[in-house]
Amino acid sequence: xxxxxxxxxxxxxxxxxxxxxxxxxxxxxxxxxxxKENPGREAKGQDKENKTEIxxxxxxxxxxEVGDKLEIEIKVEVEGQSEIVVxxxxxxxxxxxxxxxxxPLPSFCLDKVFCKSSEFMEELPDNSVHxxxxxxxxxxxxxxxxxxxxxxxxxxxxxVWKEVYRVLVPGGxxxxxxxxxxxxxxxxxxxxxxxxxxxLGFLMRGEIIWxxxxxxxxxxxxxxxxSAKNPTLRDVHEYILIFSKGSFSRNGKDKESSITRxxxxxxxxSVWNFSPESAKRIGHPAPFPVELPYRLxxxxxxxxxxxxxxFMGSGQTAIASLKSDRSFVxxxxxxxxxxxxxxxxxxxxxxxxxxxxxxxPDFYP
Numbered sequence: 001x002x003x004x005x006x007x008x009x010x011x012x013x014x015x016x017x018x019x020x021x022x023x024x025x026x027x028x029x030x031x032x033x034x035x036k037e038n039p040g041r042e043a044k045g046q047d048k049e050n051k052t053e054i055x056x057x058x059x060x061x062x063x064x065e066v067g068d069k070l071e072i073e074i075k076v077e078v079e080g081q082s083e084i085v086v087x088x089x090x091x092x093x094x095x096x097x098x099x100x101x102x103x104p105l106p107s108f109c110l111d112k113v114f115c116k117s118s119e120f121m122e123e124l125p126d127n128s129v130h131x132x133x134x135x136x137x138x139x140x141x142x143x144x145x146x147x148x149x150x151x152x153x154x155x156x157x158x159x160v161w162k163e164v165y166r167v168l169v170p171g172g173x174x175x176x177x178x179x180x181x182x183x184x185x186x187x188x189x190x191x192x193x194x195x196x197x198x199x200l201g202f203l204m205r206g207e208i209i210w211x212x213x214x215x216x217x218x219x220x221x222x223x224x225x226x227s228a229k230n231p232t233l234r235d236v237h238e239y240i241l242i243f244s245k246g247s248f249s250r251n252g253k254d255k256e257s258s259i260t261r262x263x264x265x266x267x268x269x270s271v272w273n274f275s276p277e278s279a280k281r282i283g284h285p286a287p288f289p290v291e292l293p294y295r296l297x298x299x300x301x302x303x304x305x306x307x308x309x310x311f312m313g314s315g316q317t318a319i320a321s322l323k324s325d326r327s328f329v330x331x332x333x334x335x336x337x338x339x340x341x342x343x344x345x346x347x348x349x350x351x352x353x354x355x356x357x358x359x360x361p362d363f364y365p
Contacts, residue, residue, distance in 0.1 A: 037247050043165035043200045102127040102169040105306050110327045111345075113318070113338050118310030118331035119159040124167040129329070130250075130305035132164045133293045133317050135177035138189075150187065158196045160310050165200050167308065171250035173300040174202060177210070177288055179238040190239040202243035210238045210292070211273045240272075240292070242300075255302035258324060267299045293320035301326055315341025319348055 103125040114123060139153045148156065164174055174197070181187040194204060213236045223232030259267070274291050293316060297307055303325045309317035312330030314337060321328035322345065332338050 037203065043162045104128065105327070105329065109329050110306070111318070111322070111329070113312050113315070113330040113332055113341055115333065115335055115338050116331060117333055118163060119156070121163045121167060121310070121331065124308075124329065126166055127169045128306065129164075129167045129308045130169055130172050131297065131301045132168065132172075132174045132308045132310065133177075133296050133320075134175075134309045134311045135288050135313075136160070136311050138179065138181065154192055154196060157193065158200070161193075161197055161202075162200055164308070164310065165202065165245055168245040169250075170245055171247040172245045173205070173296075174243040174245070175296045175300070176241045176243075177238060177292060178241065179235065183232055190241060194241060197241070197243050202245060203248060205242040205244055205248065206270065207242065208240035209271045210240055211271055212236055212238065212275060240296070250302075252302065258303055259298040263295075263298055267295045288316055290316050290320050290323075293317040294324060297321060297324045297326055312341055313337055315344050318345055322348055 105124065105128045109123055114121075136157055139148050161174070168174065176193060176197075178190050178193060180189050190207070198204065221232060222234055224230045272292075272295065274289060293307070293309075297320055301307065301324075305326050307317060307321045307326050307328045309328065309330040312318065312332040315330075318328040318330060318341060330341075332341070
């Protein structure tokens with residue numbers, strides 16, 4: 001029987017894709033100047049002390065130069081001790097080795113929410129977190145917001161994203177839920193964040209459109225009714241921006257995924273349809289539903305991985321992590337929200353509280 005060959009990029013288009021070769025597309029001039037995979041890349045401006053070296057060079061210089069079947073030495077320094085690994089063949093094995101050098105999170109950080117700004121996450125070692133999921137404060141006058149200019153707000157977020165880059169393992173993923181703001185004029189926050197993440201060295205994997213209503217909206221802010229004078233679009237969606245640190249892939253050796261077949265088929269779509277969470281029911285001005293971090297955790301992490309939320313709020317990411325057999329670590333500057341998150345987490349763990357809190361919902365079928 002004749003063996004079926006894979007598809008490849010064609011100037012006339014391809015109907016379907018199977019074992020697809022897209023090298024001609026990625027080698028085109030369209031990708032000139034765009035950041036490529038490099039597991040050793042540091043966030044711009046980051047200190048370079050105590051970093052892994054490969055063949056006597058900083059890893060950020062060497063990996064980009066390594067070709068197939070090239071034997072090199074990897075020098076690993078851990079707590080003052082050196083180990084030489086010889087005979088690594090192929091770029092992918094180098095990436096796997098670098099990820100394996102990720103640092104364990106100290107026990108006092110596991111399943112913990114710190115009451116402080118995530119601009120400085122010095123509790124977390126470099127390369128110790130596998131996934132970041134968050135929805136940052138929008139700076140629009142909520143109880144927890146500060147009245148920052150757009151420039152100040154983006155600079156604040158960029159300081160957090162820089163710390164996220166530091167603590168993610170090579171190949172680790174960063175997922176940011178964001179909505180755009182205003183109409184006079186419209187402020188495309190998602191595009192500003194994409195640019196800032198690229199400036200820091202993140203690789204963009206794609207974006208998910210979260211359709212919050214399934215087509216309808218309760219908003220009547222449509223501008224001029226039945227008139228072309230000034231009709232206004234009513235947002236029924238938010239964005240989930242997906243990035244990787246250094247490499248698109250992670251080493252899955254000796255690791256276990258927990259996503260089901262049906263979940264994988266649904267979660268890999270670029271449009272997600274589910275309703276938002278009730279602020280009144282949760283007790284927080286802008287909670288995302290547990291389903292949002294749950295989907296990202298199932299899609300982008302293995303069991304026992306560590307999930308970070310630098311804006312923990314009411315604890316939705318922590319709850320999704322625990323339900324998925326992952327650990328979490330978070331940051332939140334509002335002590336009341338930390339108390340709320342800890343109480344909700346304790347309910348999930350079966351611990352009793354005197355307060356009459358609503359049971360945490362379980363959205364699973």
